[in-house]
Amino acid sequence: MANRPVTIKDIAEKLNISVSTVSRALKNNPEISLQTRENVQKLAKELKYQPNPLAVALKTKKSNTIGVVVPQIVSSFYASVVKGIEQVADEQGYQVFVSSSNEKMEKEEKNVNGFLNMRMDGIILSLSRATSTYDHIHKIQDMGVPMVLFDRTSKELDVSKVVADDAAAAYTAVNHLIDSGAKRVAFLTGMEYMLFGRNRMRGYKKALEDKGFSLDKTLISRCDFTVEGAKKAAMELLSRSNRPDAFFAISDDLAIGTIAAAKELGLRIPEDVAVVGFSNSRRSRYMEPSISTMDQNPKQVGREAAKLLFDQMENKPNAKDVKEVVVTADLIVRTSSDK
Numbered sequence: 001m002a003n004r005p006v007t008i009k010d011i012a013e014k015l016n017i018s019v020s021t022v023s024r025a026l027k028n029n030p031e032i033s034l035q036t037r038e039n040v041q042k043l044a045k046e047l048k049y050q051p052n053p054l055a056v057a058l059k060t061k062k063s064n065t066i067g068v069v070v071p072q073i074v075s076s077f078y079a080s081v082v083k084g085i086e087q088v089a090d091e092q093g094y095q096v097f098v099s100s101s102n103e104k105m106e107k108e109e110k111n112v113n114g115f116l117n118m119r120m121d122g123i124i125l126s127l128s129r130a131t132s133t134y135d136h137i138h139k140i141q142d143m144g145v146p147m148v149l150f151d152r153t154s155k156e157l158d159v160s161k162v163v164a165d166d167a168a169a170a171y172t173a174v175n176h177l178i179d180s181g182a183k184r185v186a187f188l189t190g191m192e193y194m195l196f197g198r199n200r201m202r203g204y205k206k207a208l209e210d211k212g213f214s215l216d217k218t219l220i221s222r223c224d225f226t227v228e229g230a231k232k233a234a235m236e237l238l239s240r241s242n243r244p245d246a247f248f249a250i251s252d253d254l255a256i257g258t259i260a261a262a263k264e265l266g267l268r269i270p271e272d273v274a275v276v277g278f279s280n281s282r283r284s285r286y287m288e289p290s291i292s293t294m295d296q297n298p299k300q301v302g303r304e305a306a307k308l309l310f311d312q313m314e315n316k317p318n319a320k321d322v323k324e325v326v327v328t329a330d331l332i333v334r335t336s337s338d339k
Contacts, residue, residue: 066309
């Protein structure tokens, strides 16, 4: 037994009783005598017996676990979302298992299949940047496993989701830059197929329109989601004779790259170039200058996602109806745009 987990059969053999008696005694079943229950529970404790979660799940069709797949495990945004999920899960007596896709669709599919094999009671997921097909999502649905998407979703998926109002958030950010005196606001974004990017583009355009500015497509630049990619894109824009005097970046990393380019060109922030990012990452607070950003309230996103999931798992009325919960983002003004 020293080299393998202790089983109910081991306890039964030591006490010379049946496996079913041990099983019921461990559950404190009153049909088993008090003395037997005490003997079984005492020995189980001495032998450090732990129930096999997979066996329990197979028998009860319930594992009391949920799986969460995030694009980046080190992101402060996703870490805060997970905290929100855990708060609700703890209240329900559930464990949360978290895995990262590292922005790869293949890893995302592997994580989903792993959670399904582990018989998780539900799955909460945010799509990777590389995810372009959804067979693994349909597999979750086909197996009848409750699921909720958050942050990065797709209109192609008929699934309950929790999202930020990306268009409204972008509108707020660009309005702030224009109200601070900006005349030429550049937009750093990612690939066109990304839904949240398209929504933030919509907010960017609407803000310009409402402020009486015509759209200049040469001020929209697409890049990868790295600091270096943003720095290169911003450097090209800032090297023009008619350069932008403000940037709205789709993420804080892109805002950091923009600031690095401006510094390298000897431009002052925010006097020469104002910058607003997105997501309120830890780095945005402690950069020099500190970065104005849109706070997506990630802990609330996590809590709302978990509530939707538990409603499905508990078969509450209308729980299987597809729902979309929108969490508003808040503008945090810091040095990078505070004129």
